[in-house]
Amino acid sequence: MAGRSDEAGEAFEGEATVPTRAETARYVADMTAELARMARAAGLPLVAYFLDMTHQEAREAENPQRVPRRRPR
Structure with missing residues (x-):
């Protein structure tokens, strides 16, 4: 069960807070950047490409308020 937090987002003693969408996205971005570097160093270009994406x-x-990039058709 997820931890509860007060209105300021602080966890109650002994309980964990649930990460926000932005925090989760930042963590995923950080981890995939590192994994992409590892994949390139290991000679796995396709894996690196997917991790970069x-x-x-x-x-x-x-940063959802940024203007999204146009995707090719």
């Missing part, structure tokens, strides 16, 4: 999507999700 995931990194980009997570960065965009972190």
